[in-house]
Structures are given as C-alpha cells and as structure tokens.
Amino acid sequence: MSNQEQDFTLPRNFHPRHYEITLSKLDVERKTFLGHVKVQFQCLVPDQKIYLNARDLVIEDIQVQLFDGQSLKVKSQEYDSRLEAIVIDVGEDINNSFTVAICYRGKIQTNMSGFYCSNYKDLMTNEDKYMLSTQFEATDARGTFPCVDEPDRKATFKLSLSADPHLTVLSNMPEEFSHVEGGETRHIFHTTPLMSTYLVAWAVGEYEFIEGATEKRIYPTLQDYSVVDGTSSRQAALPIRVYTAIGKRNQGKFALSVATKVVDLFSDLFKISYPLPKLDLLCVESYSHNAMENFSLITFRPTALLVDDSDDVSPAALQKVAYVVSHEIAHQWFGNLVTxxxxxxxxxxxxxxxxxxxxxxxxxxxxxxxxxxxxxxxxxxxxxxxxxxxxxxxxxxxxxxxxxxxxxxxxxxxxxxxxxxxxxxxxxxxxxxxxxxxxxxxxxxxxxxxxxxxxxxxxxxxxxxxxxxxxxxxERGYPVVGVKKSGGQLSLTQSTSTTDKLWWVPLLLTRDGEYCRQLDLTTKSAQLDTGSAYMLLNTDGKAFYRVNYESLELIDALCDNIFQLSSRSKMGVLSDVCSLRPISDYLHLVGKTMKVHDPKDSYVWMSIHSSLLRMRSVIYSTVAPELMAKFDRYILKLVEPWINEALTSLETPKTQHSNDSYTFSKSLFYHSILTFAGKLSHPRVVSVARKLYKRNEINAHNRSVVLGTVLSQPDTTKAVFDQVVQILEGAVLEEMETILRCLGGVTNPELFEPCFQLLFKIEPMNVQFLSEAFSTNPCIYSRILSFVQQNSSALIDRLSVNQTVIGRFLSNTFAYFQGEETIYRLKSIFDGRDISAYDRVLRQTLEKVEKNTRYCNENVSALENFLA
Missing domain, CATH: 1.10.390.10 (Neutral Protease Domain 2)
Known part of the structure; x- marks a missing residue:
C-alpha cells in the first residue's frame, strides 16, 4: 500500500476478527436507529490506542475488555475527521486479544447509500410503503456501525436486528432463530464466514419471494457449516430466492432461472463450489446502481432484476437482467471469496x-x-x-x-x-x-x-x-498501431500519447483468412508481408488498442473482403476509422459496408448508428442548416432499404423470444433502424409511430420507437408531451426508464422548459435516463446549458445527494457539446462548489468538450466535400 493510501487507512496494530452487530428501534419517521457493536480484536503490535472507522454516528458508551475478562478504562475518546475514525485511548499498551463494545445512535439515510430507506407505492393497494436496505461499498459501513472499514481487514459477522413483526428481515446468512421482544421481533442470524465490511448486508421490508434451486447438489448446508472455509458435513442443492415488494415476485422468474444455472456454471468454471448455504436476490425500490454483490444477499435495482411475467418483454430488458445477475453472482467468487x-x-x-x-x-x-x-x-x-x-x-x-x-x-x-x-x-x-x-x-x-x-x-x-x-x-491510455503499405510489405509502428515506453502489443493478425494468435509487436516498428488479399490487425477486437490504416487502399481491401470478417472485426475496423481518420473516410467505409448488409450483424449497425448520431450531435451547431439537412438525408438513405421490413416488424412483433439467432438479431436490427430513422423524422416511420400512439397500441416491444419518434418531432404538441408525462407517473420502473429516454428527445422549443423541469420532479436515481437522451439531442444543447446555469444551486444540490447521480448527469448531458464558450460556462457553474466527490467526471466532461471542438474544426470541411 502506497503512502498516499496510508494517509487515510487505520493503524494495523490490532486486527478485527469478529463483529456482533445489534440494531434496534428502527424509526423510519425520524430516520434513526440504536446500535450496539462488539468487536473482537487480535493484537499484532502492542498499543494503547484503538481505531475504528465511524461516520455520522453518536457514540454513547465504550467498553474495552481484555481476553481474560479484565476491563480497561477509556482515558479519552477523540474523532479524527481525516481518517473518519474514533480514536480510543486506554492509557496503557494492549498486548493480547480484547473486545471493544460500543453503544451508539445512527441515521437511516435517504441518499441510496449506507443503511437507507426506499419509499414506494404498494402495487396492490397504492399505499405509501418503505423498505430498508444497505449499500456499504465502498466506505459506507462506517456510517452504520463502527468498524475497520478496509477490504483486507476481513472478519466474521453476527447480526441481530429488531423490527415490526409484519416485516421480513434478511441478511448475509440464514436466520438462526427469532423471538418477540417488547412488541418487536428480534431476528438473529447465523455467523458469516470471513468477509470485508463493505459486503455486510441486511434488509427490512414487506417482501414476498419465489424460490428455486441449482441442479448440482454440491453446496454447503447449515449442518456443521464452517465459517473458516465455507464447508459443511452435508452438501445439497443451493436454495436461491428472489425477494420483491408485494405483488412483484413473478417478475423475478427470469432472473431466478438465470441464477440457478449461473451458480452451477461458475462453480464448475472456478473449481470451487459457491461457499454459503443460501443465495438471495433482493429487489430494492430506490437504487443508484444496477446492483451490489453483498455476499449471499445481492441487492438490485428493479430493472436489473425484474421483467414482466409475459411475452411482452423487450430483448434489451432480458439481456440487462441476464447480464447483471451473472455479473453479481460472479462477484461471489471474484471480489467476495477473493478480494x-x-x-x-x-x-x-x-x-x-x-x-x-x-x-x-x-x-x-x-x-x-x-x-x-x-x-x-x-x-x-x-x-x-x-x-x-x-x-x-x-x-x-x-x-x-x-x-x-x-x-x-x-x-x-x-x-x-x-x-x-x-x-x-x-x-x-x-x-x-x-x-x-x-x-x-x-x-x-x-x-x-x-x-x-x-x-x-x-x-x-x-x-x-x-x-x-x-x-x-x-499507464493511462493505449497504443495506436499505424499501418502503411509499401510494395508487398506492411510497415507497423506503435505510438502512445502518454508515454515514450514501448508496450507489448498482441497483433492478433489475420492474413488472407489465416489467424495467427500469438504474434506480438514489442518494438517501435516492424515489417510484415501483406498477403495477397487483405491484412487485419486485432482480429475480433480482442486487444485494447486502435489500428490506424493510413490509406483508403488498406481500408478498401478490408471492405472488399468484409464478408469474411466477424461482426466484432467489422466493428473494430469501423470504430478505429471513426476515431482516427477524417469523417469522410468513415462515411466512405460505412457506405461500402452497408452494401453488404446482413441483419445477423445487428451490433455492427448499432455501432454505425451510434457513431453517426454522435457525429451529428457534435457538429450540429457549427454547420449550416443546409449541410445538416444533407447529412441527415445521407444517413436516412443508408437505412432506407430496410425501413418497410422494420415497420412490418414494429406492427407485428413477438419475435424477441425466439432462440433462433437470426430472428433475434433481426429484431435488434429493426429496432435500431427505426430508432435511428424516427429521430431523423423519416416520414413513413413518423406516420406509423403516430398511428400506433393514437391507437394506444404501445407495448414493451415498440414503446421506445413509438414514443421516441412521436416526441422527437418538431411539431409535437404540449398536449402530447403532457400525455406521455402522465403515462410516466403510473409506469413501472422499466417503462419509466424508456419513457424518460423518449421525453429527453423533444425538439419542439416549447417543450424544452417542461422537459427540463422533470429534473426536479423525477427521483434523482432516474435522472440519468433523461440525460442519456439529452446527449444525442443537439436541438436542446443551448437551452439545457442555460437551464443548468440558471438553476445550478437547486439542481446540483438535488443531484449531489449521490455522487453516481451527479456524475452520470454531467457525463451524459454534456458529452457531445463543443465550443470554448461551453467550457467557460460549464466551469462557471461549479466555481466555488465542493466538487471533490465528482471532480474527475467534471474534468473528463470538460475535456470531451475540448475534443469535440477540435473534431469540428478538423472535419466540417471534409464533410462538406464528401456531401458535395
């Protein structure tokens, strides 16, 4: 650990071995609770001072007791704000094991961090309800119980928590027993195996669940369960539950089916069986992140865990749940078991x-x-x-x-x-x-x-x-491998903008269809035979560098053989040219690529659409309207051949559940085509979208295309905008995310102000979806910047409640702005503010604006010539 990190880590004289955490008097109205923690320490180096991280806790009593039962008097107790720690001085060196017992009062947070409250509407009764859950990563455990809040200070944990009898209480381990005490039920949980403080978790709420189990019967049970190595005397299938608010459990069926398979897959892949006796997946109603991998009690944002229990589910929703569930379960080994x-x-x-x-x-x-x-x-x-x-x-x-x-x-x-x-x-x-x-x-x-x-x-x-x-x-950054052709030879040169050092560059070379995997570039330059047809570096884009093909001849050779390239290889070539070559070279490549269309390559087209929208957003305010209109016509011409097929798919859906790769890819491709064309006001797409909207024929399959197209038209009325906002107010979270992305695409200036006002009306955790739409809606750039300036104090205070929320708002909203004035105005918004929680994101955003400005200066004339 470097000196820099040692500046805010605790002395290592004493190592925590075991925590007993007791929570009671959970007062949701006052947002308070009572806590008691007993920490068992092992002495490594004798000292008279004991350090425990704590934040926003009121310490009421501290008792220190040696292993032999002798009590030590606390001479002083101080708070070190730099370390975020209480410092307990007992006036004499402790040279053996001991315990520290602390009574304290704590806060139930409302900012989606620490031990916090989520408010929501009951799906069945429409009543206001709440649930409590934890989000301790990275350093928020200390805001709920005094601890040594560092990842390598692993310990075992035993939790006891009192709550109203009608509430369910969950934690990392199964419940050992419970009993009624003073009108509340006290829940005592089995002791955990070794884990870091940031992985400790509990939740309290009105939950229901569905349950499944793994196919393999190789997992530990509570029978003689060992907290030392996660083994037990009897193995069985692992019970897996999905917990939700009342009325939502059936929306967890898909996630449960994924989880049961993934646990078996990873247990086999890593040669270590999942090491705890249960696995719970909990849907938390308010969440700034997608999920958190707490050992055996994984918490999720609703849209990362739940999908509608019907055929009316979009492919994107299924993919998101499958990936997030797999990612978090992977952490049970990579992060939790080994940290x-x-x-x-x-x-x-x-x-x-x-x-x-x-x-x-x-x-x-x-x-x-x-x-x-x-x-x-x-x-x-x-x-x-x-x-x-x-x-x-x-x-x-x-x-x-x-x-x-x-x-x-x-x-x-x-x-x-x-x-x-x-x-x-x-x-x-x-x-x-x-x-x-x-x-x-x-x-x-x-x-x-x-x-x-x-x-x-x-x-x-x-x-x-x-x-x-x-x-x-x-090192920051990555190499760029320049490729020049000279006769029958290719000259390769590596360069980086961050260092003069040479990097190891795996070439992952394909020459005339033959793949040579373990060939590398470790020198500044090298020569290769070209082959008779084409040469592709970084096959499948598996390596993290860019390739600069320094002539159209090399790019055309790849285009002429593009049917031999995988989707990933095509995407790699397109992205490298887009990033490193003039805009005219990229459009030339896109034009040739589109002629060899195959809907199986849906991600290739999504990549192209994303790049074109990004270019359009960056140059929008610097080019004449006539040139912008030419560019839009050029883009629409690229997708025109598939518009009719895509519209037929929009009006007659239900292909997304097919296990046939071609059908599934075609569904994604059509969705991308229509989203793209609708944003650019393709007449037939606009007509069909408005027809479906008027008939109220909106479902998960077509929602983003229909609403996105309707709202992004310059003549969309305030009445339509208000209708969609009303849909928003009654929407479940997955619908809400989609609707917000559509609302952020408005181009009628009369709708800008009501759209921006949503930033104050929607939950902060959902602002990112509105700002994602802002990023590729250049019509609003000037107005949103003015709105943020005029409302900076209230808006930044609201979004800064959670640094993930403010960070995503900045990085999304202003990603494709350009111009020196923009940089000046953005900087002025944050002058005099404490930006330490998101200063890196702000600096990155400002640099993006600088980069976009250079892009405009270097490419607008090339675009004019290309479209002439």
Missing part, C-alpha cells in the same frame, strides 16, 4: 465480474451474439474514455475515502474487462480460465493483487504475462 488488497485495484473485482458475466450470458444465450454486444457496450466505451488525458490507469491512485467511489467507473469495469479479454484472446480461453481457478484456490477467503492473478495465469499458460500486461494496467 482485492486495496481499492486501487478495484478492477480486479469489477473487470473480472464484467468479463465473466458476459461469458456466462454467452453460454446461456448463444443466440444473443454477446461477443458483439461486449464490443459495442464495453470495449468501445472503454477506448473512448481512455483516449482522454483525464482518464486514469486501471490501477488508480486514490486521495481520500470520497475518491474511492469515483474509481467505480468505465476504466475499472470496462477497460479492466478489456485487458482480461485481451489476455484470454492471446493465451486462449482454456489457459486463461485455468489460471483464474488457480488464483481463486490459492487466495480464497483472503485478499490478492494483480501480481497474484497474472502469476497464476502465467504458471498455467507457461507464458510470462505480468510484464506484458503491466503497461495496460499502470
């Missing part, structure tokens, strides 16, 4: 859970083309963010506890995933996973580092990996 040593290596948790989460979904749903989905939503997103100066290395430096939460970002999750995907692609998946299994076996119930992981992978694969991969993890 990163310190938060600077958060990516060890999140990068791997992302990679293996997608792996699991691909195994369970092979017709979904998950490989291509990963390329679009993970790999490309990481490359785009990591191209910024304000990006950061995967292993990230941290300044203080608040800074830890900013590490939960695209780099930790998606670049981390991409680096692991690159290693797997280079070594082969079998070797990679065998190395991962060895890593888990050697480090289970403990903490580990990236060195531990890659040493294990190297041992299995017989290839030294750590030195190769270090630059990708310790």
């Amino acid at each position: 990163m040593q310190w938060w600077d290596e958060l990516w060890l948790n999140e990068g791997f859970a992302t990679w293996v989460g997608y792996y699991a979904v691909s195994e369970l749903f092979p017709h979904w083309d998950v490989e291509s989905m990963v390329m679009l939503v993970s790999h490309e997103a990481a490359l785009q963010l990591d191209s910024l100066r304000e990006s950061h290395p995967v292993k990230v430096s941290l300044r203080d506890p608040k800074d830890i939460d900013q590490a939960f970002d695209t780099i930790s999750y998606l670049k981390g995933c991409s680096v692991l995907e690159m290693v797997s692609g280079y070594l082969g998946q079998e070797n990679f996973l065998a190395g991962v299994a060895l890593y888990l076996e050697l480090n289970k119930w403990g903490n580990a580092t990236m060195e531990d992981l890659f040493n294990c992978i190297s041992e299995v694969a017989k290839v030294e990996v750590l030195s190769k991969v270090k630059p990708w993890l310790l």
